[in-house]
Amino acid sequence: MTHVASQFPADVPDSPELVTLRREDDLVWLTIERPEVMNCLSFPTLRRLRTLCEKLREDLTIRAILITGAGEKSFCAGADLKERKTMAPERVPEFVKNIRRTMDDIESLPQPTIAVVNGFAFGGGMELMLACDLRVAAAHAQFGLTETTLAIIPGAGGTQRLPRLVGRSRAKDLILTGRKFDSTEAERMGIVNRIAPAGKLAECALEVARSIAANGPVAVRAAKAAIDEGCELPLSRGLEVEARCYERVLPTADRLEALAAFAEKRKPRFSGR
Secondary structure, three states, rough: OOOHHHHHOOOOOHHHHEEEEEOOOOOEEEOOHHHHOOOOHHHHHHHHHHHHHHHHHOOOOOOOEEEEEEOOOEEOOOOOOOHHHOOOHHHHHHHHHHHHHHHHHHOOOOOOOOEEEEEEEEOHHHHHHHHOOEEEEEOEEEOOOOOHHHOOOOOOOHHHHHHHHHHHHHHHHHHHHOOOOHHHHHHHHHOEEEEEEOHHHHHHHHHHHHHHHOOOOHHHHHHHHHHHHOOOOOOHHHHHHHHHHHHHHHOOOOHHHHHHHHHHOOOOOOOOO
8 A cells, every 4th residue: 555655745744733633432533723724725734634544544443533623613615725826836736636635535434434514614625524424514614615716626526526415416506606505505405414503513523423433333334335335336236235245244243242232132332343
């Protein structure tokens, strides 16, 4: 496997302060720590995110990952346009390639991911939340794939993930107009899974994460894989994917523990084996 460090220019530092990792039991919070610029994605921020994803995918004791931005104003407002303005032209394709790979890294994590959207999610920020499995938003959050208003297009998966989520026509409406929309509309379209009550965003997101973490971890990862790998295939091939993923859970100790717990009328104690 190619390490993340080798995919960035030598002068792009790995800066731990840009994205922090905080563990709560078997859950992990990743927080973009750039509230002064609405948690925009600079080259070093992308490197840090990708480095953390590389680390997290190997730790299967983690049962869910929550991704958010620092502060209450912005989840992530997309690419750092101040950095982009001063970037040498030959560096721009490399940046775009790495922002796309960052979203791919997040989407391919074996653990379920939850975007905790605490404010603006524009451009690459919306693409970041689309790369997550689930999305929990504050009522005041705003969304938009606004790239066409800047004479570019979404380049980190937005033109592909959004239509798969909401349908081609709705995706064209949002992308071609570049318009912004609120949490209520996002929930109605199926972009947001839950809108948190005022002041309860972290609590609401943790409730979702803990209900996932309470289930058999091997089964949760297998179910995620079955959906991700199979849902865009013809049904017959998708069912084959599901069958392969089901085979992963049959020999597990967790499956036997679930049966024993049911018989003994108690909660199961899953070990992830």
